[in-house]
Amino acid sequence: MKSFFKYVLATVTGIVISFILLFVVGLIIIGGLVSSMSADKESVVVANSLLHIDLKHEITERTIPDPFEELDIPGFVTTKSFGLNDILKGISGAKEDDRIKGIYLDLSSVSASFATLQEIRDALLDFKESGKFIVAYSEGYTQRAYYLASTADKIYINPEGTIDFRGLASQTVFLKGTLDKLGIEAQVVKVGTFKSAVEPFILDKMSDANREQVSSFLGSIYDHFIVQISASRHIAADSLRAVADGYLVRTADDALTYGLADGKKYKDEILTELKDSLDIEADQDLNAVTLLKYKPAVKSASASFSNRVAVVYAVGDIVSGEGGDNMIGSERISRELRKVRRDDKVKAVVFRINSPGGSALASDVIWREVDLLRKEKPVIVSMGDVAASGGYYIAAAADSIFAEPNTITGSIGVFGVIPNMQELYNDKLGITFDKVKTGRYADFLANVDRPLTADERNILQMEVNRIYDTFLQRVADGRGLSKAQVDSIGQGRVWSGQQALDNGLVDRLGSIDEAVAAAAQKAGLEDYRLVTYPAIKNPLESLLGGSADRISAWFSKQELGQHYRYYEQLKSTLQLRGIQARLPFTLEVY
Incomplete structure (x- = not known):
């Protein structure tokens, strides 16, 4: 009887604890959903307003509702994400909005990659065509932030701040030492002299071939960076290179001396100048709306319901199965491509790819659907920050490929990695195995x-x-080249978008908006409606789908911070299965 009551008490205690945990989690979820819904409310825009742009948020391809990013838990810092689609839409809308008189660029933090920044930068330059002004201010500019700031009519810096202007660098994280300590051998098979995706597992530094290719595409991206700033700031490109090479800008005074900034100001002085620009009295507040809350005025819905251009987004690693918002599942994306192929209202398709690649098999599954689609409707690929290896594989069948000059692409090559954990099991953990096989x-x-x-x-x-060999044939057929020609620019070599244009891997340099315009033109459309796929889930659906993984990832990111990527990289290494077509891990340009 005593034992019976002990078990009953344990069961009741477990139920109570579970109820309390569920109650707490429920409150968190409801709070997140309420915060998310309130965050979506647009700000009222009055006449004579400024559009306030800060890019401290994580910039994704599309704005995906995520209730977890709205959670307010003591001790944890949450970051919002903001879609490039909404950023471009907001800047474009502000250009035509008579209520918006100018843009205030607040560039204290910018984390996007250069191809994404290129699209935002081009949108800012287009905004200036309206005759409206742009003013940039920061206490200190990173090189990425300055790339955007260089579009401004006036660039101001805090008197004690500086502009980071010293050239670009690329760093790869190597895991061989970690694997050695764990007793894990990465058994590698590959094709491609430049296929460096396997190097982090088997080397502790870059091979000569990898160093050659990184130097090449990094130099191409840097050339474009310098040329763009030179044109905007009216400073000779050679002079900018000399400033960067000598690391001559270390203070705000240096930035003024070399023409990178127009003045030193504190925040209150910036606000005063903005008020003067808008003819606002000193004792009155500025009318400003943040880009996150700004909703451009909706034009009358005159676009045709029967003529549509579809944009299909493919973002993340390529895997078999469903994938998710940040993972390209072959089943999910193939289903979306079939959907637009069978929809008679969709007359043309833009396939937006931002992927370092992944499973070769999953890539081929998606390639097949692109090839079938192209035979019925125009298909234009728009490359984001990266569309390489498997990301290029799924692009190859399109009618035309658009990339930004600083897109990372190419990497036509494949590899396989099979971990050998014998030492870990036998020597470090004391685990042994025996088997019988037929x-x-x-x-x-x-x-x-x-x-x-x-x-x-x-x-x-x-x-x-x-x-x-199949990869080479897919690219040769899609690009109208011989397999030998593709192999000569393949071998796993990574190219910048500009280099890819020069060697025939892409057709044009341009933004996603230009790709949409090209798709419409190819389909003979003047009046059309833009639709996007896959459909974006509402916050509740997003929460219920894979919530355990999302919660786990969220807490891991909070705990590890910027080191989370290393954990993710090691985890991915140990989970690799099958033949891969992907870029080197953690390929970063900064």
Whole structure:
């Protein structure tokens, strides 16, 4: 009887604790949803207003509702995400909005990659065509922030601040030392002299071939960076290079001396100047609306319901199955491509790709749907920050490919990585295995507790060679080149968008808006409606879908901060299966 009451008490206690936890989580969810809904309310825009742009948020391809980013938990800092689509729409709308007289660029923090910044920068330059002004201010400019600031009519800096202007660098994280300590051997098979995606697993520094390609595409991106700033600031490109090479801008006075800034001001002085520009009395407040809350005036809905241009977004690593908002699932994206192919109202398609690649098999599944779609409707690919390896594979069948000059693309090559954890299991954990099998290859790739045999490695190499040959053929057919020509610019080599234009891997340099215009023109459309796929889930659907993973990732990011990417990289390494077509991990340009 005593034992019975003990178990009953334990059960009741468990139920009570579970109820309390569910109640707390429920409150968090409701609070997040309420915050999310309130955050979506647009600000009222009055006459003689400023559009206040700050880009401290994570910039994604599209604004995806996420109730977790609105949670207010003591001790945790949350970051919002903001879609590039809404940023461009807001700047474009402000250009035509008579209530908006100018833009205030508040560039204290900018984290986007250069191709995304290029689209925003071009939108800002287009805004200036209206005759309205742009003023930029920051206590200190990073190089990415300055790239945007250089579009402004006036660039101001805090008297004690500085502009980081010293050239670009790219860094790759190598994991071989970590794997060695864990007792894990990365068994690699690959095709491509420049296919450096495997190097983090087997080397502790760049190979000569990888250093050559990184130097090449980084130099191309830097050339474009310098030329753009030179044109906007009316400073000779050679002079800008000399300033960067000598690291000559270290103070606000240096920035003025070399023409990178127009003045030193504190925030109150900036506000005073903005009021003067808008003829507002000193004791009155500025009328300002943030880009996050600004909703451009809606024009009359005259666009045709029967003629549509669809934009299909493919963002993240390429995997088999459904994927998600930040992962390209072959099933999900293929389904969306079939949907637009069968929709008679969709006359043309823009396939927006922002992906470092992933599964070669999943890439081929998506490629097939793009190829079928192209035979029925115009398909224009618009590349974002990166569309490389598998990301290029799924682009190859399109009628035309658009990229930004600083897009990372190419990397036509494949590899396979099979971890051998024998040392970890046997020597470090004391775990041993024994097995019985009915054939020589019965346990081939089934377990990671032993090294590959020579025969098994040869089989894998033949498979990698076969998939590379298919990859070459897909690109050759799509681009109108011979396989030999593709191989000469393939071999896993990474290119900038400008270099890809020069070697025939892309057709035009341009933004997603230009890709949409080209798709409409190819379909012979003047009047059309723009529709996007996959459909964006509402916050509740987003929350219920994969909520456990999202909660886990959210807390991990809060705990690890900027080091979360290293954890994610190691986790991905240990989970790699099958033949891969992807970029090197953590390829960063800063």
